[in-house]
Amino acid sequence: MRAAPTILHLDMDAFFAAAEQAAKPSLRGKPVIVGGLGPRGVVSTASYEARRFGVHSAMPMAQARRLCPNGAYLVPRFSLYRSVSEQVMALLRELSPLVEPLSLDEAFVDLEAGGVAFDAPSARAAGERLRADIREVTGLSGSVGLAGSKMLAKIASEQAKPDGLVLIRPGTERELLAPMPVRTLPGVGPATGEHLRRAGMTTVGELAGAGEDELVRLLGRAHGVALYRMALGLDDRAVVAERDAKSVSVEDTFDVDLHDRTRIRFEVQRLADRCVERLRGSGHSGRTIVLKVRRYDFSTLTRSETLRGPTDDPAVVREAALRLLDAVDTTGGVRLLGVGVSGLADYTQEDLFAQAAEEGRDAAEEPREGVPEALGGAEGDTPAHRSGVVAERRWPAGSDVRHTEYGAGWVQGSGVGRVTVRFEEPGSERPGRVRTFLVDDPELAPGEPLPLVDPERAGARAARREAAAAGAPARDGRTEEAAPAVREGADRAVGEGSSAGAGPGAGRSSPEGAAGAAQASSEPARRPKSRSGGGGAASSPGSATSSP
DNA sequence: TCTGGGGTCCTAGTGCCC
DNA sequence: TCTGGGGCACTAGGACCC
Numbered sequence: 194m195r196a197a198p199t200i201l202h203l204d205m206d207a208f209f210a211a212a213e214q215a216a217k218p219s220l221r222g223k224p225v226i227v228g229g230l231g232p233r234g235v236v237s238t239a240s241y242e243a244r245r246f247g248v249h250s251a252m253p254m255a256q257a258r259r260l261c262p263n264g265a266y267l268v269p270r271f272s273l274y275r276s277v278s279e280q281v282m283a284l285l286r287e288l289s290p291l292v293e294p295l296s297l298d299e300a301f302v303d304l305e306a307g308g309v310a311f312d313a314p315s316a317r318a319a320g321e322r323l324r325a326d327i328r329e330v331t332g333l334s335g336s337v338g339l340a341g342s343k344m345l346a347k348i349a350s351e352q353a354k355p356d357g358l359v360l361i362r363p364g365t366e367r368e369l370l371a372p373m374p375v376r377t378l379p380g381v382g383p384a385t386g387e388h389l390r391r392a393g394m395t396t397v398g399e400l401a402g403a404g405e406d407e408l409v410r411l412l413g414r415a416h417g418v419a420l421y422r423m424a425l426g427l428d429d430r431a432v433v434a435e436r437d438a439k440s441v442s443v444e445d446t447f448d449v450d451l452h453d454r455t456r457i458r459f460e461v462q463r464l465a466d467r468c469v470e471r472l473r474g475s476g477h478s479g480r481t482i483v484l485k486v487r488r489y490d491f492s493t494l495t496r497s498e499t500l501r502g503p504t505d506d507p508a509v510v511r512e513a514a515l516r517l518l519d520a521v522d523t524t525g526g527v528r529l530l531g532v533g534v535s536g537l538a539d540y541t542q543e544d545l546f547a548q549a550a551e552e553g554r555d556a557a558e559e560p561r562e563g564v565p566e567a568l569g570g571a572e573g574d575t576p577a578h579r580s581g582v583v584a585e586r587r588w589p590a591g592s593d594v595r596h597t598e599y600g601a602g603w604v605q606g607s608g609v610g611r612v613t614v615r616f617e618e619p620g621s622e623r624p625g626r627v628r629t630f631l632v633d634d635p636e637l638a639p640g641e642p643l644p645l646v647d648p649e650r651a652g653a654r655a656a657r658r659e660a661a662a663a664g665a666p667a668r669d670g671r672t673e674e675a676a677p678a679v680r681e682g683a684d685r686a687v688g689e690g691s692s693a694g695a696g697p698g699a700g701r702s703s704p705e706g707a708a709g710a711a712q713a714s715s716e717p718a719r720r721p722k723s724r725s726g727g728g729g730a731a732s733s734p735g736s737a738t739s740s741p
Numbered sequence: 742t743c744t745g746g747g748g749t750c751c752t753a754g755t756g757c758c759c
Numbered sequence: 760t761c762t763g764g765g766g767c768a769c770t771a772g773g774a775c776c777c
Binding site for chain 3: 237250295296297298299379380381382383384385416481493494495496497498499
């Protein structure tokens, strides 16, 4: 806990949806929902316009469509989000070397370590400047929380949403936290919240009043102690720039439950291969293989096996995963399968050979079991990402395309052999024109995401920075335009806002991390993405629609 | 047409070794 | 020789986060 509010938490506002709105002028001001579009998809991020209809993250997509039938429904485009995220993280690193990314859209920054803030006014100035820079470079808005600890900075940024800045002055935290619901504290989810409610505790103040012993009795040692400290506003966790991954995993939910054992075995092997691909991409090998099975009734079980040494051999992981599967009863059907590797070690060739020899097999060359007939056939339960099974080209809603005559655009919807494209770019002044093509139109090809902001603008900013660094205006937030939505007198006002966060979208606070978070952390950005079989890009059945 | 995907951390039970 | 306890590794599941 610091004497000055020099820990900053940045949370981009409705990140995925906002990026889509920036990229697609026709969607600005309209409800946009990003997530899985299959029958079992859920919402990753909803724009603030969509939240007014009650749509929020983690909601089943079918429910979202009922609540907001006229929204634009798009699949996530992680390559775009990653590139915007890199721009934002670069701005954060201009403030301090101590930047701790939590996901694509969220990070902590230690302003003191960067020498840009030492008290409340300088921290506020840095936060305001950051928000202005983010808007200039990416065209998007982010909310900033400033406090003397990570926990409080995060709570502050939550209060600041959307598009604001809140600073919590050290010394006021207990009073501030007391009236807040227990769910405000990190680590208190639905289960713990309910547990506490049954024990008569609904506010943070009541937690603090209950005492450490009582919380330990209710929640166990680690959780109880941690929660009690948080209720008092105590949090000594440092901002950590580098974190080692502990596990790598992949999983698939199937559109229709799988029953055929041969098919299930095939999918497990496929997942094992994908997992190893990710594992190698991160430069690791691992010792414990984990199989995850979610059954037809949503019950989930995991089985794991620890090898004698770490491996990144796909054949070894496949074999282990299949052994684990042998011990699982799948009668009744399986809706999800997953394969993971934990107990990670830095990759070494020796590990690979040692393990392969141990298993006494011709490791990597061993072929997988044959593709069952059911694949793409009778059961029709193709996971969203699979490609190559169906010959027809797929055009996921929201994806970028390029037409030889009309230029860049994005897929508005597709079905019955046709794809509808809106031709517009991030800089377009008005919504672009819509045209429909046959799905196999040779003039239409997948495109790359375009920058949300004219690169020249970002370049101009860099030049200004350099000029400033050369001696001109000092790093003083007041020299730059203050962000319009900065909460006036927020230092004081936060405590009054015990009901803050309520509103049409009151759901999970920062929904937009979703799959992207993990994807980014386990897949190095610099690694070439190309891989045979085209199994990488997320896509969804072409039946997806959007109606901006 | 209810409930994704990729993670982390914690707890509890069990078996083994000393 | 038997027993108990501590420490550790492993396994499985749950809660939580983004």
